[in-house]
Amino acid sequence: MIRRSFFTLTKLRLDYDLVEPDTKEPESIPIPSNLILLLNEPIDSTKIAIIKTGDTVKKGEKLRLYNESYEYTISPVSGTISEIDTYSDDFGNNSTYFIIKNDLNQAGGADTLKYDLKDGIASADEFLRTLPGAPPLKTLASDDIKIKTIVINCGDTDLLSTTSQYVTLNFLDEIKQGAKLLKKITNVPKLCITIPENLNIQGEFDSIQVFKTSMKYPSNLPAMVLKKHLNLVLPPGHTPEDLGVCFISAEAVASLAKAYKTKSPCFEKILTIIDKQGTRYRVKATIGTSLQKIFKTFSIHVNEQDRIIIGGPMKGFATYTPVHPVQPDMDTVIIQDRDVIPELSDTPCVNCGKCIRICPANIPVNVLVRYLEADQYEEAADRYDLESCIECGLCAYVCTAKIPLFQYIRLGKHELLKLKADV
Ligand code: SF4
Numbered sequence: 387m388i389r390r391s392f393f394t395l396t397k398l399r400l401d402y403d404l405v406e407p408d409t410k411e412p413e414s415i416p417i418p419s420n421l422i423l424l425l426n427e428p429i430d431s432t433k434i435a436i437i438k439t440g441d442t443v444k445k446g447e448k449l450r451l452y453n454e455s456y457e458y459t460i461s462p463v464s465g466t467i468s469e470i471d472t473y474s475d476d477f478g479n480n481s482t483y484f485i486i487k488n489d490l491n492q493a494g495g496a497d498t499l500k501y502d503l504k505d506g507i508a509s510a511d512e513f514l515r516t517l518p519g520a521p522p523l524k525t526l527a528s529d530d531i532k533i534k535t536i537v538i539n540c541g542d543t544d545l546l547s548t549t550s551q552y553v554t555l556n557f558l559d560e561i562k563q564g565a566k567l568l569k570k571i572t573n574v575p576k577l578c579i580t581i582p583e584n585l586n587i588q589g590e591f592d593s594i595q596v597f598k599t600s601m602k603y604p605s606n607l608p609a610m611v612l613k614k615h616l617n618l619v620l621p622p623g624h625t626p627e628d629l630g631v632c633f634i635s636a637e638a639v640a641s642l643a644k645a646y647k648t649k650s651p652c653f654e655k656i657l658t659i660i661d662k663q664g665t666r667y668r669v670k671a672t673i674g675t676s677l678q679k680i681f682k683t684f685s686i687h688v689n690e691q692d693r694i695i696i697g698g699p700m701k702g703f704a705t706y707t708p709v710h711p712v713q714p715d716m717d718t719v720i721i722q723d724r725d726v727i728p729e730l731s732d733t734p735c736v737n738c739g740k741c742i743r744i745c746p747a748n749i750p751v752n753v754l755v756r757y758l759e760a761d762q763y764e765e766a767a768d769r770y771d772l773e774s775c776i777e778c779g780l781c782a783y784v785c786t787a788k789i790p791l792f793q794y795i796r797l798g799k800h801e802l803l804k805l806k807a808d809v
């Protein structure tokens with residue numbers, strides 16, 4: 387899984403980009419004739435599936451593999467399931483993909499299912515997990531996790547992306563309605579909202595506590611917001627949820643408001659696309675649309691060895707296929723030309739110490755990575771703070787030897803989790 391560093395010789399600024407003030411309507415991508423949906427559950431050949439190729443589905447219908455399945459996805463169109471198969475992510479984890487052949491006769495959406503949404507988080511969790519922005523409804527509905535604070539994040543979580551700021555500027559009323567709705571259906575006592583300090587937002591937020599976040603990366607990451615604004619330090623190996631704090635994107639909150647208003651799901655995801663020259667495009671695409679279709683709209687030609695990065699340059703991951711579908715939590719897609727992708731580094735660490743100096747979690751990254759390179763994940767955690775990493779990617783950005791430090795760390799954390807699960 388270790389890949390080359392995403393950083394090219396071009397110098398990145400470590401400031402979040404500010405969204406353009408006169409935001410234009412996003413380019414709307416027509417709904418394709420085939421959509422690809424991912425489901426976070428692997429196919430189990432020992433079980434009898436309740437869904438099969440050739441089944442017809444309605445727009446808004448829940449798709450589950452087995453009667454007892456907890457995971458689901460929602461079909462954004464009416465049509466026919468033309469394929470169900472295994473999807474492997476970049477860690478080699480298996481899940482499932484469906485291809486839905488869009489019934490173009492029903493494109494008007496007159497047959498969209500209506501949901502009987504009640505004023506409780508369990509009802510929202512039953513139908514709305516795959517809304518644009520991917521609201522963390524599983525977490526909020528869980529009996530095992532006690533959330534006391536919800537933080538609505540209006541800042542972008544990686545460099546170059548401006549999707550969250552765009553949504554905040556253009557759907558502020560929906561975000562405010564969604565915040566009220568969240569409070570009502572979750573009964574969580576405290577609601578906060580992060581607003582980038584340079585974003586020109588007018589009006590009040592009633593009882594919501596507003597945190598103005600710096601434009602310097604990585605101030606929008608959950609661990610940084612917890613520390614600076616809620617005075618909470620994330621212990622190693624823990625998540626914000628362990629501290630009773632749940633983060634939700636601005637787009638997810640706006641989507642919840644829309645879904646409750648119409649009693650039906652919405653599927654149009656806002657994305658920032660950045661082409662090989664660095665030109666930024668704002669797009670509205672139906673969840674399940676292949677990225678290739680979006681690239682064609684802007685005449686972006688993807689060559690054999692070009693790299694498609696989902697997410698930003700700091701925290702994103704590369705996908706191996708241009709037909710990767712638009713996902714509910716996908717904010718940014720960057721296309722890197724094969725000629726500017728850095729060579730695979732075979733330079734050893736030169737002990738310059740830059741990674742240690744920049745790390746916000748004070749991790750001895752240069753030593754940590756030696757343990758990770760040797761697959762010694764438990765030692766990396768016990769002795770060199772692997773689990774304290776807040777996954778900002780800054781160490782890889784500054785590394786003199788261009789070692790893909792962040793990719794080693796992500797893999798190390800993943801392997802550590804597997805080791806713990808095996809105990
Ligand atoms: S990604 Fe690197 S710089 Fe960021 S917290 Fe983790 S080890 Fe530190």
Ligand code: SF4
Pocket residue numbers: 734735736737738739740741742751752755781784785786787788789
């Ligand atoms: S920045 Fe890279 S080369 Fe420098 S000490 Fe860290 S790992 Fe070694």
